[in-house]
Amino acid sequence: MTEMTTSTTPMAAGEPLVRVKGLKKHFPIHGGLLRRQVATVYAVDGVDFDVQPGEIFSLVGESGCGKTTLGRSLLRLVEPTAGTVTFRGRDVTGLPAGELRALRRKMQIIFQDPFGSLNPRMPISDIIGEGLLAQGLTDRKTRDSKVEDALETVGLRREYTRRYPHEFSGGQRQRIGIARALALEPEFVVCDEPVSALDVSIQSQVLNLLLDLRRDFNLTYLFISHNLSVVQYFSDRVGVMYLGRIVELGTVAELYRNARHPYTIALLSAIPEPDPRRRKKRLVLTGDVPSPVAPPPGCRFNTRCWLREKLGNPERCVTEEPELRVLQSGHQVACHFAEDVTSAAVVAVAASQPAIAPAASEPA
Amino acid sequence: MTETISATPPLGAPPDRDTLLEVRDLRTYFRVLDGTVPAVDGVSFSVGRGKTIGIVGESGSGKSVTALTIMRLLDIPPAEIGAESEVWFDGREILRIPLNVMRKVRGKDMAMIFQEPLTSLNPVFTIGEQIAEQVRLHLKTSGREATDRSIEALRLVGIPSPESRIKQFPHEMSGGMRQRVMIAMALSCEPKLIIADEPTTALDVTIQAQILELLKAIQQRTGSALMLITHDLGVVAEMVDHVVVMYAGQVVEQGTVEEVLLDPRAPYTMGLLESIPSVEKRGGRLSVIKGVVPSPFNLPPACRFEPRCPYAWDLCHEEAPPLSRVGSADRLARCHLHTSAGDSRRGAALQQHIDAMRVGGTIRDAPA
Numbered sequence: 001m002t003e004m005t006t007s008t009t010p011m012a013a014g015e016p017l018v019r020v021k022g023l024k025k026h027f028p029i030h031g032g033l034l035r036r037q038v039a040t041v042y043a044v045d046g047v048d049f050d051v052q053p054g055e056i057f058s059l060v061g062e063s064g065c066g067k068t069t070l071g072r073s074l075l076r077l078v079e080p081t082a083g084t085v086t087f088r089g090r091d092v093t094g095l096p097a098g099e100l101r102a103l104r105r106k107m108q109i110i111f112q113d114p115f116g117s118l119n120p121r122m123p124i125s126d127i128i129g130e131g132l133l134a135q136g137l138t139d140r141k142t143r144d145s146k147v148e149d150a151l152e153t154v155g156l157r158r159e160y161t162r163r164y165p166h167e168f169s170g171g172q173r174q175r176i177g178i179a180r181a182l183a184l185e186p187e188f189v190v191c192d193e194p195v196s197a198l199d200v201s202i203q204s205q206v207l208n209l210l211l212d213l214r215r216d217f218n219l220t221y222l223f224i225s226h227n228l229s230v231v232q233y234f235s236d237r238v239g240v241m242y243l244g245r246i247v248e249l250g251t252v253a254e255l256y257r258n259a260r261h262p263y264t265i266a267l268l269s270a271i272p273e274p275d276p277r278r279r280k281k282r283l284v285l286t287g288d289v290p291s292p293v294a295p296p297p298g299c300r301f302n303t304r305c306w307l308r309e310k311l312g313n314p315e316r317c318v319t320e321e322p323e324l325r326v327l328q329s330g331h332q333v334a335c336h337f338a339e340d341v342t343s344a345a346v347v348a349v350a351a352s353q354p355a356i357a358p359a360a361s362e363p364a
Numbered sequence: 365m366t367e368t369i370s371a372t373p374p375l376g377a378p379p380d381r382d383t384l385l386e387v388r389d390l391r392t393y394f395r396v397l398d399g400t401v402p403a404v405d406g407v408s409f410s411v412g413r414g415k416t417i418g419i420v421g422e423s424g425s426g427k428s429v430t431a432l433t434i435m436r437l438l439d440i441p442p443a444e445i446g447a448e449s450e451v452w453f454d455g456r457e458i459l460r461i462p463l464n465v466m467r468k469v470r471g472k473d474m475a476m477i478f479q480e481p482l483t484s485l486n487p488v489f490t491i492g493e494q495i496a497e498q499v500r501l502h503l504k505t506s507g508r509e510a511t512d513r514s515i516e517a518l519r520l521v522g523i524p525s526p527e528s529r530i531k532q533f534p535h536e537m538s539g540g541m542r543q544r545v546m547i548a549m550a551l552s553c554e555p556k557l558i559i560a561d562e563p564t565t566a567l568d569v570t571i572q573a574q575i576l577e578l579l580k581a582i583q584q585r586t587g588s589a590l591m592l593i594t595h596d597l598g599v600v601a602e603m604v605d606h607v608v609v610m611y612a613g614q615v616v617e618q619g620t621v622e623e624v625l626l627d628p629r630a631p632y633t634m635g636l637l638e639s640i641p642s643v644e645k646r647g648g649r650l651s652v653i654k655g656v657v658p659s660p661f662n663l664p665p666a667c668r669f670e671p672r673c674p675y676a677w678d679l680c681h682e683e684a685p686p687l688s689r690v691g692s693a694d695r696l697a698r699c700h701l702h703t704s705a706g707d708s709r710r711g712a713a714l715q716q717h718i719d720a721m722r723v724g725g726t727i728r729d730a731p732a
Contacts, residue, residue: 062568062569062570062571063568169656171656199422199423199595199657200422200595200597200636200639200640201422201635201636201639201652201653202656203639204639204640204641204650204651204652204653205652205654207641207650208649208650208652211649226568226569228569229598229640229641229642230641232641232642232643232646233641233642233643233645233646233650234641252646256643266570267569267570269573270569270570270572270573271569271598272572272576272596272598272599272601272602273598273601273602274597274598274600274601274625274637274640275601275625275626276601276602276621276622276625276626277622277626278601279601279602282573282577284570284573284574284577285570285573285574286574288538288540288541288571289568
């Protein structure tokens with residue numbers, strides 16, 4: 001992988017590499033005798049953001065917040081229900097199959113599960129070579145040499161092409177998944193929880209590799225993770241997702257030092273730090289994430305919001321859905337009362353929480 | 365499950381009364397087709413009454429097998445327990461007592477919380493039935509009393525309207541709720557020791573925070589001791605008094621949580637702490653522990669960490685390091701750096717760790 005094709009159309013300065021506007025993905029639930037649609041899962045429900053060339057943009061959130069579905073709908077691995085995704089100014093969502101295939105070469109994905117995402121019956125040469133073949137590289141020899149180059153790039157031996165996935169450890173498999181994405185020489189890579197399944201000591205090897213590859217091949221990453229420490233170390237800008245929407249978006253410095261959405265603050269407060277001197281009184285959210293089949297009316301976070309409770313449960317939170325707005329500090333937040341968030345308020349709320357808070361009831 | 369520890373050597377003296385659990389030279393082997401796997405290889409530690417201990421290690425370090433051996437939950441064979449191993453719990457040796465006696469200890473005085481609450485609960489019984497069964501068996505109460513106790517246990521772990529909840533099945537609850545049920549079940553007989561094996565690993569971070577706070581509060585209220593098994597050094601820092609770090613079936617470091625996390629002495633612990641991403645390391649490369657955990661079939665001949673160790677020298681390849689004292693009596697590390705042979709290298713190694721914690725690492729990433 002020595003020659004990188006740079007024959008792509010030059011972009012105007014400041015133009016984002018990827019622009020997502022009003023993106024929605026709804027999954028129908030069918031039921032009853034006639035298999036009629038009885039409900040809808042609002043997995044991604046109106047998301048806007050830009051990814052600048054060369055940056056690492058992260059999406060964080062808990063399970064079920066829609067971050068994986070969002071990553072997949074960018075590549076049209078799932079068809080978006082509404083909204084547009086533009087890549088270098090071209091609308092990906094409207095492309096016919098043939099053109100989409102050409103574009104997929106530039107947009108790749110690394111999957112979370114290093115065990116489930118590699119076909120156990122295929123040798124490594126076919127796993128990595130499949131994408132190249134789909135892109136029209138029919139000559140076996142060239143393909144194999146490209147596969148070997150890709151393996152070398154991710155720190156594996158060239159001879160490994162004849163081996164099968166079961167012969168590799170978790171960390172090595174994740175390297176194979178990365179090699180598969182890189183063999184096509186993409187510009188934009190969606191990394192969907194690439195290190196979550198790995199042990200800590202292996203996790204740092206893979207993170208270093210991703211950073212090296214970005215530097216060497218001018219890559220842009222959309223990094224999807226639930227691990228806030230990894231995101232803080234790894235990314236330039238972060239979007240926090242809750243129930244299918246982005247609730248806060250900003251640079252790592254802004255978000256981690258000056259978070260303004262009550263959900264982001266609770267997430268940050270929940271991270272256990274490996275330093276016993278920093279044992280702290282946590283701000284613990286009650287209850288679970290509501291079901292994306294029936295998101296709460298108004299602000300989606302209102303059922304668990306500590307700030308709303310502190311402010312005496314204002315009506316606006318249940319009647320009006322807050323839009324992302326730009327704060328003075330420059331970052332965006334979707335909360336009507338973001339200005340009322342102060343560090344003193346956070347400390348006061350954390351201190352007043354009972355040790356054994358009843359878990360909020362969930363729909364039975 | 366027949367087990368006899370043949371040719372039993374005479375037991376050692378029981379530990380003092382403040383010690384609830386004392387594990388001495390625990391060895392658990394698995395006999396398989398390809399040979400014998402030493403999953404736990406000479407592990408010793410103790411837990412005081414009401415104290416919290418953390419057992420830390422990556423996959424394959426032997427931490428879960430240690431817990432299962434203590435609980436006597438392993439099938440023997442294929443597992444085998446070393447003849448010299450002893451586990452003292454609440455004043456008696458429990459590896460040698462008959463299984464029917466052990467059953468009265470397990471679940472009553474010693475309870476376990478597992479990692480995956482969905483697979484640990486029986487899907488065809490309501491959660492009320494599952495908690496009540498345990499109470500009836502151990503406390504010999506009537507059905508009515510057992511139900512009342514189950515409701516009380518569910519209330520204690522913060523489950524709202526427990527009277528109706530006991531009629532629900534596990535699949536009707538969320539992951540966080542199920543883990544609360546597991547904890548309620550473990551607590552129902554007021555155990556002296558709770559063993560929690562990765563209790564929050566399968567949960568989201570906000571739910572993890574709920575469960576950790578709950579465990580802390582319950583421990584304060586009931587005075588139970590807690591043995592927390594985890595790979596997450598963040599969870600350890602929040603929760604425990606004393607830490608045991610395991611690698612490839614052995615204890616490599618022991619001490620208070622402050623000692624182990626702020627002043628680690630075993631190169632493995634040092635490497636683990638260095639490899640955790642943090643804001644201080646932004647912009648720099650993360651330190652990595654090169655290579656992978658060795659296969660238990662093919663352990664390195666001397667020090668098991670030697671092939672991955674940035675400080676190793678000839679001796680580490682020739683002679684296994686002892687677990688040596690590096691401070692007070694229970695501050696231990698397994699490394700030649702802390703024997704007289706390592707005198708000339710110790711200072712530089714510790715300094716290298718301090719530097720690596722401050723900025724991104726210096727140890728190069730070796731190809732796997």
